[in-house]
Every structure is written in C-alpha cells, then in structure tokens.
Amino acid sequence: MDQQVPREISRVFPKHRQDVLRWDGWGYKDSKFVYKNGAISFVGDRYPISGSRLDNFRDWITDMFNLDPALMNSAATPPTEFPKPLRNENFLTGLKEAGVEFSEDGMDRMMRCHGQTLTDIESLRKHKYKRLPDVVIWPNCHEQVVKTVEVAAFYNIALIPVGGNTSVSLASTTPLIYDRTIGCLDMTQMNRMLWLSEKNLTACFETGIAGQDIERELGKHGFMLGHEPDSYEFSTLGGWIATRASGMKKNRYGNIEDIVVRIKMVTGKGVLEKQCTAPRVSVGPDFNHVIFGSEGTLGVATEAVVKIRRIPDVIHYESLVFGSLETGVRFLREVAEKRLQPASIRLMDNTQFKCGVLLDPKGSFFTGFYEFVKRFYLTTICGFEIDRIAVATLLFEGDAKSVAYHEEQIIRIAKKYGGVGGGEKNGKKGYMLTFVVAYIRDFAWDLNIVGESFETSVAWDKCLLLCTNVRACIEREVAKREIRYFVVSTRVTQSYDDGACVYFYLLFKHLDVPEDSLKLFMEIEEIAREEILACGGTLSHHHGVGKLRSKWYPACVSEVGVGLYGAIKNELDPKNIFAAGNLVRPEDLKARL
Template identity: 75%
Template sequence: MDISKPLKVVSVFPKRRQDLLRWDGWGYKDCKFVCENDFVSFVGNRYPISGRMENFSDWARELFNVNVADYNPIAVQPTEFPEVVGNKAFLVGLSEAGIDYSQDGMDRLVRSHGQTLTDVENRRKHTYKRIPDVVIWPNCHNQVVQIVELANANDVVLIPVGGNTSVSLASTTPAIYDRTIAAVDMTQMNRLMWLSGENLTACFEVGIAGQDIERELGKLGFTLGHEPDSHEFSTLGGWIATRASGMKKNRYGNIEDIVVRVKMVTGNGVLEKKFTAPRVSIGPDFDHVIFGSEGTYGIVTEAVVKIRNIPEVRRYESLVFSDFDTGVQFLREVTEQQLQAPSMRLIDNIQFKCAVLLDPVASWYTAFVNKLKDFYLTTVCGFNMERIVAVTLLFEGDAKSVAHHEREVYAIAKKYGAIKGGEYNGKKGYMLTFVVAYIRDFAWDMNIVGESFETSIAWDKCITLSANVKACIRRECERRGMKYFAVSSRVTQCYDAGCCVYFYLLFKHLDIPEYSMKLFMEIEEIAREEILACGGTLSHHHGVGKLRSKWYPECVSPVGVGLYKAVKKELDPKNIFAAGNLVRGEHQPKEDKP
C-alpha cells in the first residue's frame, strides 16, 4: 500500500491540552489513583490495572510508615501567572502570517515544563519562576520557517515542545528575563505525509505522538515499533531531539536506527538531505548532529522513518530467577547468542513485590493459586522470596519463528534455574511501564518522594554498578537520618557490549516538602557521580537537558564542547534556540533574574 498525499491525524493533544490531560502531573485527567476506606484503587479504563489494590495499603505502611487514608491531594489550578515579556513586532508578524498563537496563562503554563519532580512541584506550589510568554501552533513546515525568521528578526527565544515528557529539565523554560520566550507547540503538525509499502518507509510531521503513529500505521497493516515508556504522549520530534530508546529496540532499533532522514529548520536555513536511501558514504551524516541536540540547534519538522508489517504473533512471558546477579547473567548469554526478545527486562526484588501489590484484588481462587506458587518457589525451588527477581519478555513475529525463538530463550533460562511466571505477569510487567508516572504522582501526595534515573554500562561492570549505586544511595539516605526509604534497579535494554540500568529512589517526605526535594536532588547528584565513577554513562536515553549539563564537558571532552559550540554558532548565530540544554557558554542563556 502506498500513500502519496498528506493525511491529517486526530492528535491526542488538543490545543487546550489542559482539558484532557493533567496540568499538575502526568497523564489523563480521567485516570488516577484514589483512596477509599483505606484502600487504593486505580480508576479509568485506559490501562489494564484498573481496580482496587488489595495489599497496597499494607505495603505503604510497612515500607514508608504511611497511612493511605491520609491521602490528601492539594493541587489548585492557578489563576495568576508570571507577567508576559512582550514583543509586539513578533506577534504582529505571527498574525500577518496567519500563524495561530495564545498568551493564555494556562496555555503557557502547561508548556513550560517537563516531568521531573521539580517540574511537578513547581506547578503544584505555583513556584515557577519563568514560563513562556506566548504559545505558537505551526501547522506546516513553511510556517516553522516563518516563525524562525520572525524570531531572528525580533530577538525572540524559541523552545520547541511536543508532549512535554522530558525528565531532564530540557523543556523547562530557561530563566531568561530580558527576551520574549515562545513555546513552539509542534503537536498540531502530525500528518502522515506519505507512505511506501514497497520500501517500508513513511514520512511524518514530527509533532505526532507515539500512540497516534501506531494507531494510524496499524490501520494500514504497519507498525513503527518504537515504544518508550512515554509512548502515549511523547512525540517523534522529541524522540529525535533526545536520541530516544524504546522497549522493543531489540527488534526495531533505537530512534537513530529507525529514522532515515530528518528535516530541521535552523537559524541559518533548512538542514535536510536531498535523498532517501538506506545508506550513503558522503562524509559525516549531519542527521546525527540533530539526534540528541535537545532543541538547541533548530526545530525538526519532518522525518522519514522505517516501518514494519504488523507481526502475526505477539506473546508475553515472565521468568523468575533466584537473584539479580543470575538474572543479569541470563540476559548476557541471551544477548551473546543474538537471541534477544524484542523486549527483555529484568526487575529486582523490590519491583517484583511492587508489581504483585499493584494487581487489582483477585478472586479467592487466584489468591489460592498464588499461595501454591509461593510454596513452589520457596519449598520446591528453594528460592528466597526476599531475593527473587523477574524477567519480562515480549516476543513478536510469525508463529513459527516465535515458537522457535521461545524454545531457544527458555533453554538458556533453564540453565540459570529460572521458572516461568506466566503470560499474564509478562504482559502486566510490560504494561505497568505506562502507569509508573501515575504512581509517582500519587506517591508524592502520600508524602513519598519517588523518582528514577538511568545509565548504560558495559556487561562486566553491570552487577558492580548496581550494587555500588544502591549502596551509595542507602548510605546517603541513612546519613541524612531517613528511616523510610527504598532503592531499586532494573535492566531495561541489552546490547552486545552492555546494557541500560535504571535506578529508583523512594523515601518518605520529611516535615518540609521543599527540604525533601532538596535532599532528593543532593542524593541523585551523588548517585550520578557514583555511576560515572563505576563506568556508567551520563544518560542512556533521557538526555542531558539542564539537569545533567554540569557533567557534559567531562563526558565529551573540551574538544567535544568546542565542536558543539562551533555547530551551534553556525546553525543558530543569534541564539534564538536558547533552551540552555547540554552545554553552557557564550551561546547559552544567562540566568540573571532582574
């Protein structure tokens, strides 16, 4: 099937996104955790975990000394907003060009941030220091060109935004007070421009969200296969800007493997290859300058991507191992033999228990079966329930290939003493990813701070890294007098040479929430130093943003910083893309508040 004319897609993002999505946290307004009669439930029918969590209250009380009955969300939608820094000539230019824009306070606020705890707390407490002065909605590439020309002519800062799902402060409005800041909301640029079934390629405008891509391609029998944790709300442009990775990268690749060609509007013109081909040798690939540039070089408008036929079979499974180290060894051997399932993720003991507790209340029969499973694990297999871990698996392909693939993976699992945990647990583990941010926001309202950070590491250092970083975090928590906290890790992506490791820190608020935030930032910074000392990277797929920019120079070398600045000067000589991400210097914004 071929498509030669642009097709408009119904976007998950209305222009007034605050009508559908939460302004004070993550996700849809009609999906959330609630407390009723000392029980926790998840309401809304968009996710498979809807229902009452029978054991969640006991877990929160035991681990964090928190009574869920005291849950009391306090967020109140603001009515006053930071004053607009005006630029009449710029707005007149937008109007004359027929480009839609808004200076409504809530429109500005919901595009001023990402999804770090700092972002969420600033919105709930109304402590944001700077938000955009205007929100712009371009509807095509040519309008983006006009916007950039107007910004160059009027000294306006442009911050391209999509789903605002960043967890690195990359989309958080920079502290620039002497220039107008415009948030360029790309989400209405979401057309499927063309599709070639013969070449298995398609071109999209990059404001399209992940779930919209899959829905539209699915109607035509295709899939992109890129599913990051933020898949519902993050956009193709955001994936390119951060060098994103998806849960099924073993089959479909990371975003740099999926994208064939990129079109970007810079301060010095349009950067784009004049061809679409599988590979060329004509000097450096300038598309790879765009990947990971985090909005500092220009605005990506369109991208040609690889697509695949929808797989005939999609099967989930889970495997239970005796401990984390054994799980890592299993992943390493599967990878060494080039047998990775499309998604293959190891969760440690704390996350294993949490996944069980986040199951809606079961029938008496299911509860009875679960008791038998516990007996089998501890008595027959000799597993320690305080150490067991799980690997969740997703297989895709034609029926024959998937069956063969499963047999080979399960044969390796048997060598490491694993037992199957069942398809239900595998699918639940995969889908639970999409509600983690809901859990984090709910926990915050129960006086529990919770956040994650990630890295990539060579295989021979993975186990040591996990142990050292966890020990470092525990030590710092104890040194600060914290009595109720939990530290957890998981391996989410596997490569020939190493893997991606996530860390999670949860602790009970101290008496002053602002102080708790300060403590978290201090501990995360020390943990990041430990990660780097153990040989881990600054980020695997979250990016650098403003949050980790202090470490960027030591990670890429002074020469690397100089190269970044040279490219910045060439593509954006007037510094209109002054997001303040990656590197600070002569071409980055000043943060002197008047």
C-alpha cells in the same frame, strides 16, 4: 512513494491540552490512583489496571512507609493568575501576517513551561514556576515553522520547541531568560502522516505526532513503527529525535537513530536536510547525527522519514523467575551474546517484582491459596529465597514458527541459570505496568512520598558492580540524612552486545524529613550520578542531558567535544534563537558564540 494519506488531526493533543491532560502531573485528567473509603484504586478506563481495588498496594504503603493513606495532601488547585508575558508586538504582528496561530493565555503558557521531573511538578503544584514562555505558537506545517524562525531571528525572540513535555531532564523547562521574549514552539499540531511507501517500508510524518498516534495511523494500513518508550502515549517523534530516544522494543525495531532515515530541520540559518532517501549513503559525516540528541538547541525538526514494519502475526508475552538479580543479569548477558534478544527483555530486581505483585487486584477466595502454592514452589522445589528472586519480562513478535523457536532457545539458556517460567500473564502485566509507573509517582507525592527514577548504560563487565555500588551509595546517603522509610530498586532494560541500560528508583517518606525533601532527593540523585560515572556508567542512555545533567557534559564529551558542539551551534544558530539552555550551560555557551 506509494500512497498519499489524508491529513488528520492528532487524537492526543488539542491546542488547549489542559482540557485533556493533567496540569499538575503526568497523563490524562481522567486517569489516576485514588484513595477513597479505605481503598486504593485506579480510576478511568484507559489501562488494564483501571477500576481495580488495590488492597495489597495499600497495605504495602502503610507498612513500608509507616503512614496512613488517608492522610493525603489536599489536591492542588490550578492557578488563576499568571506572570504577565514579555510582549514583542512586532513579533506577534509577524506571526499574524504569516497566518501562524498563537496564544498568550496563562494556562496555555503554564502547560508548556515544564517537563516531568519532581522539580517541575513541585513548581506547578506550588505555583512557583520561575519562568513561563511569553507566547505559545502553533505552526501547522513546515513552511509556517520556517516563517516563525525567520521572524524570531529578526526580532531577537528565543524559541523553545516542545512536543509532549515529557522530559525528565529539565530539557523542556523554560530557561531563565528575562531580557528576551520567549516563544514556545508547540509542534503537536503538526501531527500528520504525509505519505507511506509499502514498497520501501517507509513513511513520512510531521514531528509533532505522538507515539500512540503514529501506531494508530500506521495500523490502518497494516504497519507499525515499534518505537515504545515508557512515555510513548504522550512523547512525540520530534522529541524522540531531539533526545536520541530508545524504546522498550529496540531489540527488534532499533533505537530512534536506527528507525529514522531522513530529517528536515529548520535552523537559524535555513533548512538542514539530506537530499535523498536511500538505505545508506557515504557522503561525509551524517548530519542526521548532528540533529539526534540536540535537545532543541540547534533548530527544530519538522518532518522525518521513518522505517516501518508490517504488524506481526504473533505477539507473545512471557516471564522468567531467577534466584537473584545476579543470575538474571548473567542470563541477559548470554542472550545478548548469542543475539537472541526478543523484541523486549527486562529484568526487575526483587523490590520491583514485589511492587508488581502488589498492583494485582485483590482477587477471589482462591487467590491466597494460589499465592501460597507459588511461594511453596519457588522456595521449596526451586530453592529460591522469596526476598532475592528477580523476574524477567519478555515480549516476542513475529510469525508463529519463529516466535516458538526463539522462545525455546531462550528458555534453554534460562534453565542454565536456574530460571523457571513465570507465565504469559505475568509477562504481559509486567510490560503493561510500565505505562502507569508515572501515575504512581504522582500518587506517591500526594501520600507524602517523594520518588523518581534515573537511568544509565554500562558495559556488561561492570553491570553488576554498578548495580551493587550505586544501590549501596543511595542507601548510605539516605541513612546519613536519617531517612527511615525508603525503597531503592533496580531494573536492567535495553540490552546490547556490549552492555545494557540500568534504571534506579528511589522513594522515601518526606513527612519525617525536617528539610526540603525535594532538595534532599536531588542531592542524593546527584551523588548517585557521580557513583554511576565512577563505575563506568554513562551520563544517560536515553533521557538526555537537558539542564539537569549539563554540569557533567564537558567531562563526558571532552573540552574538544564541547568546542565542536559550540562550533556547530555557532554555524546553525549564530543568534542563539534556539536558546533552550540544554547540554551546555548558558554561561559556558556564551563564551563560545
């Protein structure tokens, strides 16, 4: 290794994260959409949209959902009373003797009992969480994790590793275990870069470090990681490994399994780790891939060696407008076939495109004229129907010459499919909008709109069929339930030689729904998931299985696959210390242990 680095504390997660982050939703306490004096705006100063007055967005909400933004739900109040923890005095004494910090404070426990599904958010806001961890544990190094696991195994404590609690699969939601003390192993204070090798282009991090802190630390030395999931501000390296994550710039930097070289994981029987760091080895099955996607059920990763890149000379955004989602997908397919994907390329359907436009601040006198000209150009000169167009946002990274040549080749392909340039500004806006989408979800809930996304991956020859059929399925199920005001949209994101990741979004007004709106949403999503699988889609591209999708897991990996997972679980964690309950349902797992 070339360089030891100072051990700095993470900027994102203090131990008492409620001091910085929202207790009842996504993101920072000081950043959110608000409705005041007839206007919607985004407060705070962390995002480009901050401080903007969003009148177009307000009018769209009013028209699309037939509601008055002034009729918002009253703000949820933090709880003041919490269920008493199930204490194990011997375990707590063991933590004290090992010098491991912990807390039984109710708010500390509640902040780590959930992920970011609608189910989680409703449980928090209505103070109806079914189970809180009994104690929050903050190890500060690998050795402390080893000691914590040893003590937990001795006293039959269930350990649930967490990072940023950004899961949307119920993976970090506290399991319903009532006969054992549950310790939440909060890894976020293990957030340091341990070393960096300029010669090998590798670095070693503790796994509790958040994505934005990784980039901040590497940036001091002229390097970057390039892994940017939508949650990258708050999700952690350990969480990415546990869920087999993917980021928006995977075309250039790879998915997490392409980035991570070596993992150190503490299991119920000791430490699992390869004994060398090399570009590739042929020594039987790669145990890294036992760890990727294990979702906290086999152990907890404590350190990881990752590949790094030098910060590129040029970072250039662009956008392209197509006549329809269909022509846009064909464009993506040819770009992938010729392996010309830029760092990021994503295709939004017409609904998402319009939502992006609506989040433009109300501008000057000339804004209306400019919009008229754009509409005239697209509909008259290009022959596009304004209600069918789809928009691709692109991000190029590299040296100036290669970026220019790369963009030229992609523009040439776009023209074959009738695509026209949408400009750098729109490309950047579309990319950055990703980081405020979850804030929109929470604001929508305040406005009596229930909404969420779910994703899959699918082969190219089934991509358009899946988009069409799943959208039709959702619309059909919404109509059956007599939901009048709703929005369904689609986005095609990460692309590969043989297929792509597809997102679906559903929002509907729940003031008019006589039944439990969250229950209705989950019913519709479940039926949509069945349609996704029937159309050749996967159970998940990068969100993982968690508890939310575990009922489909056996069909996806086969009964032999479930048996193999059970054998690995039995070998690494025979006492089921890591009892998160993800992937395989607890009742099914119990029969295999």
